Structures are given as C-alpha cells and as structure tokens.
Amino acid sequence: MRIQLLDNITGKWAMQWIVTWFICGVVALSAGFWLTTEHTTLDIFYLGVSFIGLVCVVSLSFRKNIMGNGFGMAATSGEVVVQATAGSVGLMLAPLFNFFTHVYGLFYWSKHTDPDGNMVPKSANKWVWLITATFMVIGLALFPTVNDLLASYGYAVVEDDNSKFLGFISFFWINVIAFVLSITAQAAMILRYSFNWWLWILSNFVWLTVNLMSGNYIFAIQTMVYQVNSFVGLYEWYRSEKNALEVQV
Numbered sequence: 001m002r003i004q005l006l007d008n009i010t011g012k013w014a015m016q017w018i019v020t021w022f023i024c025g026v027v028a029l030s031a032g033f034w035l036t037t038e039h040t041t042l043d044i045f046y047l048g049v050s051f052i053g054l055v056c057v058v059s060l061s062f063r064k065n066i067m068g069n070g071f072g073m074a075a076t077s078g079e080v081v082v083q084a085t086a087g088s089v090g091l092m093l094a095p096l097f098n099f100f101t102h103v104y105g106l107f108y109w110s111k112h113t114d115p116d117g118n119m120v121p122k123s124a125n126k127w128v129w130l131i132t133a134t135f136m137v138i139g140l141a142l143f144p145t146v147n148d149l150l151a152s153y154g155y156a157v158v159e160d161d162n163s164k165f166l167g168f169i170s171f172f173w174i175n176v177i178a179f180v181l182s183i184t185a186q187a188a189m190i191l192r193y194s195f196n197w198w199l200w201i202l203s204n205f206v207w208l209t210v211n212l213m214s215g216n217y218i219f220a221i222q223t224m225v226y227q228v229n230s231f232v233g234l235y236e237w238y239r240s241e242k243n244a245l246e247v248q249v
Contacts, residue, residue: 003235010062010236017232018058025054025225032218042085049078050222057226060189061197061233063118063240065109072102093157094179098186105190112192120244121194121237128193132184139180147176163213171213178206194241197234204230 009017029050037043053075059068079095109119124132143157150156157179160172185199204227211220 002239006232006235007239009232010239014062018062021058021225021229021232022054025222026051028221028225029054029218032221036217042082045078046082047218049075049082050218052078053222054225057229057233061229061236063121063236065106065113065117065119069102069106069109073099073106076102094183097183101186101190108190109192114240114244118240119192121241122192123241124188124193124195129195132188132199135187136180136184139184140176143176143180169209169213171210174206174210174213178203178210181206194234194237197230197237200230201227201234 029047033039033043033047052071056068056071056075059071062068076095076099080092080099083092083095112120112122114120144160147157147160151159158172158175163171181199181203185196185203188196188199204223208220208223208227211217211223
C-alpha cells in the first residue's frame with residue numbers, strides 16, 4: 001500500500017523532513033534535559049549522546065551506511081560511558097552489543113548498495129521469522145538466569161525488587177522484554193531485514209513504559225521521537241525493498 005505523504009517524506013521531501021524531525025528532537029530533548037535533570041556534567045554528556053543518537057537513527061531509517069553505522073558506533077560508545085559512570089554496569093551490555101553490530105554493519109551494508117550508495121533492504125522468509133521468534137523466546141527464558149549470574153559478580157542488568165507499574169506491570173519483566181526486543185531488532189536491522197522496524201516500534205512502546213516507570217522523562221521523550229522515525233523507517237525500507245525487486249524483474 002502506497003501512502004502519498006510518506007512517499008513524499010521518503011522521497012522529494014526527505015531532506016526537509018530530516019531537518020525538521022531533527023530540530024524537533026533537539027528541542028524536545030533539550031526541554032526534557034532542562035526540566036527533568038540537575039544539569040550535571042553527566043546529564044550534559046548524555047544529552048550530547050542523545051543528539052548523536054538522533055543523527056544515527058534517522059540515517060539508518062534512510063539506509064545511509066556511513067552516517068547510520070558510524071554515528072551508531074559513536075552513540076553506543078557514549079552510552080557505554082554513561083552507564084559505566086552512573087554505576088549501571090549491567091546496562092552496558094546492550095550498547096556494547098549494538099556497538100559491535102554497527103561495526104559489522106559498516107562493512108556488510110557497503111556490499112549491498114543501490115546506485116545511489118544506499119543500503120538495499122531484504123525481505124524475511126518464514127524461516128527468518130521463526131529463527132527470530134525462537135531467539136526472543138530463548139532470550140526471555142534465559143535472561144533471569146543470566147541476570148542472576150551477572151548479579152553475583154555485581155553486574156546485574158536490572159534488579160528484581162518486585163516493584164509494579166500501575167499496580168500490575170512488573171518492573172523487572174518489562175525491562176527483560178525491552179532488553180530482548182531491542183537487541184533482536186538491532187540484529188535484524190544490521191542484517192538488512194525490513195521487518196526490524198516492526199520490532200523497533202514494539203520495542204519503543206515497551207521502553208516508553210520502562211522510562212516512565214523509572215521517572216527517566218528525558219529518555220521517555222527520546223523514545224517518542226525515535227518512534228516517529230521508526231514509522232518512517234518502516235515505510236522507507238519496505239518501499240526500497242519493493243523497488244529493488246522491481247528492478248531485478
């Protein structure tokens with residue numbers, strides 16, 4: 001199904017959209033920083049990392065290899081530093097994983113580009129979907145055990161303190177789901193599968209809940225800004241995938 005507005009946003013209006021979205025993201029994150037943080041050096045550093053993250057995700061949605069994966073490496077490196085300095089050493093696992101996937105993507109995407117130099121997405125068959133679902137199920141099943149093992153060394157990703165959000169959402173399990181969803185979506189993206197954006201859309205909804213539960217409002221804002229980009233990325237990748245198939249025929 002073609003949607004004219006999204007065709008324009010991912011086509012002739014692409015640059016205007018990117019600039020507008022980026023400016024809105026910067027304004028929203030800056031407002032969140034100013035209103036919800038203590039303006040410490042660490043807060044300022046993470047705000048800068050968030051700006052780099054904006055460049056990364058919008059570049060990935062428009063299939064730009066160097067900017068997407070390059071800025072992705074920079075953003076995830078910054079996230080590792082922030083988590084380490086904040087004492088959340090367990091939470092360093094996700095950005096570390098993402099960093100190395102961006103390194104791989106930098107070379108892998110360069111081998112699969114269109115005449116304009118943009119990465120060409122590919123569709124997933126039923127086996128890829130099955131493998132992805134299996135990976136998520138195994139990840140959810142093993143996470144508590146792995147987390148307990150990390151906790152014994154002082155590196156727990158999240159503490160299971162039996163806290164609830166709205167009286168029924170487990171803070172521990174919502175974090176587990178968010179973690180597994182995000183690294184699965186990241187892997188699918190780097191492997192060029194268009195369906196990764198469905199996973200990111202779902203992941204962003206979960207992360208929004210996590211951020212609201214923890215009172216991390218600046219990241220809640222970031223998640224909503226990212227979510228808008230995810231819908232655009234979803235359309236752009238599927239449209240590009242279809243165009244590539246038509247050229248082959």
